[in-house]
Amino acid sequence: MLRVTIDNITIEVEEGTTILNAARKIGGKIVPPAMCYYSKLKGSGGKCRTCLVKVATTSELDPRPLPKLVPSCSTLVQNGMHVQNITSEQVLQERKAIVEFLLINHPLDCPVCDQAGECDLQNLSYEHGLEETRYEEERREFAPVNFGEKIKLHMNRCILCYRCVYAAEQITNERVHGVLYRGDVAEISTFVENFIDNDFSGNIIDVCPVGALTDRTFRFKNRVWFTKAMDAHRDCEKCSGKVVLWMFGDEIYRITGRKDEYGEVEEFICNDCRFENKNVSDWIIEGLRKIKRSSVISQNHYEKLTKQSIIKPIEGKMEQQE
Amino acid sequence: MSNLTNKSNIVSNKKMSIWEKMYLPAVVKGMYITFSHLFKKKVTLQYPEQTKPFAEIYRGKHVLKRDDVGRERCTACGLCALACPAEAITMIAAEKKNGEEHLYREEKYAATYEINMLRCIFCGLCEEACPKEAIFLTKEIVPSNFERQDFIYGKDELVETMDNRIDISKRQSAEVLEFKKNKNFKHNK
Ligand code: SF4
Ligand code: SF4
Ligand code: SF4
Ligand code: FES
Numbered sequence: 001m002l003r004v005t006i007d008n009i010t011i012e013v014e015e016g017t018t019i020l021n022a023a024r025k026i027g028g029k030i031v032p033p034a035m036c037y038y039s040k041l042k043g044s045g046g047k048c049r050t051c052l053v054k055v056a057t058t059s060e061l062d063p064r065p066l067p068k069l070v071p072s073c074s075t076l077v078q079n080g081m082h083v084q085n086i087t088s089e090q091v092l093q094e095r096k097a098i099v100e101f102l103l104i105n106h107p108l109d110c111p112v113c114d115q116a117g118e119c120d121l122q123n124l125s126y127e128h129g130l131e132e133t134r135y136e137e138e139r140r141e142f143a144p145v146n147f148g149e150k151i152k153l154h155m156n157r158c159i160l161c162y163r164c165v166y167a168a169e170q171i172t173n174e175r176v177h178g179v180l181y182r183g184d185v186a187e188i189s190t191f192v193e194n195f196i197d198n199d200f201s202g203n204i205i206d207v208c209p210v211g212a213l214t215d216r217t218f219r220f221k222n223r224v225w226f227t228k229a230m231d232a233h234r235d236c237e238k239c240s241g242k243v244v245l246w247m248f249g250d251e252i253y254r255i256t257g258r259k260d261e262y263g264e265v266e267e268f269i270c271n272d273c274r275f276e277n278k279n280v281s282d283w284i285i286e287g288l289r290k291i292k293r294s295s296v297i298s299q300n301h302y303e304k305l306t307k308q309s310i311i312k313p314i315e316g317k318m319e320q321q322e
Numbered sequence: 323m324s325n326l327t328n329k330s331n332i333v334s335n336k337k338m339s340i341w342e343k344m345y346l347p348a349v350v351k352g353m354y355i356t357f358s359h360l361f362k363k364k365v366t367l368q369y370p371e372q373t374k375p376f377a378e379i380y381r382g383k384h385v386l387k388r389d390d391v392g393r394e395r396c397t398a399c400g401l402c403a404l405a406c407p408a409e410a411i412t413m414i415a416a417e418k419k420n421g422e423e424h425l426y427r428e429e430k431y432a433a434t435y436e437i438n439m440l441r442c443i444f445c446g447l448c449e450e451a452c453p454k455e456a457i458f459l460t461k462e463i464v465p466s467n468f469e470r471q472d473f474i475y476g477k478d479e480l481v482e483t484m485d486n487r488i489d490i491s492k493r494q495s496a497e498v499l500e501f502k503k504n505k506n507f508k509h510n511k
Contacts, residue, residue: 109429110399111399111401111453112428112430144429220415221415223399223400223404225404226404299404
């Protein structure tokens with residue numbers, strides 16, 4: 001076991017843990033944001049640099065600090081390491097700069113984008129971004145592309161996190177799309193258009209942190225904050241069948257995997273569950289999904305109180321008034 | 323208890339004198355007051371022939387703006403509906419097709435857009451929420467009507483026509499007007 005201190009909180013972790021995962025073990029505000037790292041995808045991380053942290057003490061044996069900020073998602077902890085995230089002014093400054101870089105070519109057309117309301121980049125720039133842009137040059141523009149019947153690619157919005165590439169490689173049998181070219185002109189592309197018809201290809205929608213890959217069956221149908229999220233499951237031979245239904249009235253508008261607090265799905269679901277079963281009768285509904293109160297999706301969604309410690313005193317008061 | 327004003331009269335049950343019992347002087351006095359008002363300045367207004375001046379930023383009926391070349395600005399983002407405290411706004415979005423570039427500004431547009439004027443409290447939060455400068459409240463008022471259904475205003479009533487454009491520049495702050503001059507931003511082109 002290795003002892004590591006992150007923002008003055010010490011924790012013991014196993015050898016081979018990254019700083020980001022150690023921070024996630026602690027949880028709370030000190031977890032660095034991550035745009036490209038995805039714990040369920042091997043090899044992901046190290047692309048976007050939003051997770052940069054400062055290492056003040058490298059290890060017990062070598063107490064010198066590291067000369068530059070390091071990406072926490074791909075740096076392993078060492079015994080006696082001291083890491084600074086939100087306690088370091090420098091980290092916050094540079095994170096601001098990174099967000100500005102990510103947004104250089106980003107259209108920020110959130111009013112049109114289907115991801116708005118559940119977008120990691122929106123959250124990130126809301127928390128760390130500048131209020132206005134300093135970039136006045138033309139942004140690069142691509143026409144939207146269809147990846148088969150069900151998936152739409154808006155290359156404009158892509159931040160080149162490579163998550164979808166890893167997902168296609170690791171959870172589908174064969175990868176048919178990848179990143180072409182390099183640097184400023186790099187783009188996600190299928191070599192043969194309309195070729196993504198693998199059983200699990202839909203998961204690239206869920207892993208995309210932005211609105212670059214979106215569900216065509218949900219395209220412009222509704223905004224996420226007007227829909228109601230319900231946990232549901234069904235018997236499925238191909239996957240666990242555990243999903244979230246995004247409903248409006250009695251209609252299912254969209255089906256996704258269940259995402260945890262870091263925006264990562266708990267289990268990948270198959271295309272049958274995602275695209276084909278949009279009748280309420282296909283599903284066993286477990287109940288309303290818990291949505292963080294800070295999320296816009298929780299707007300106008302009222303929950304029945306079940307916590308007795310809250311209900312009891314109110315009940316007493318109401319009876320008194322009657 | 324002390325009086326708030328000195329205008330109140332103490333009511334008493336004292337017997338009226340003969341002079342008072344005749345009533346006639348009181349009637350004449352009342353007629354005189356009524357008659358004298360004929361020559362005073364009127365306080366009422368002959369609505370609807372006459373109207374009071376409206377403030378430039380009066381919050382009345384909404385308008386959905388078009389841009390300089392006549393494309394609808396609204397992109398059906400739903401932020402107005404989200405901001406609306408009265409839940410008066412509903413919309414259905416649609417995708418812009420090839421050949422409709424002159425009709426809609428963005429890739430997505432509002433196929434239907436409805437405001438229920440009975441629910442609306444004319445708070446103007448929709449105007450504030452709109453990222454596309456599409457919806458504004460105007461000096462026009464919403465007329466009364468007989469059917470509830472007639473208070474649900476659709477796009478036919480809300481979208482402005484090109485030959486009868488509504489000036490909203492008075493409603494925008496100096497900073498916004500200044501920002502709009504910067505043509506480097508795609509938003510302003
Ligand atoms: S990807 Fe996110 S930040 Fe970009 S336009 Fe869509 S919602 Fe906005
Ligand atoms: S003025 Fe206020 S109440 Fe009326 S539609 Fe706009 S936000 Fe809703
Ligand atoms: S009027 Fe503005 S806020 Fe409302 S949907 Fe249209 S663009 Fe969005
Ligand atoms: S999450 Fe670490 S570099 Fe992207």
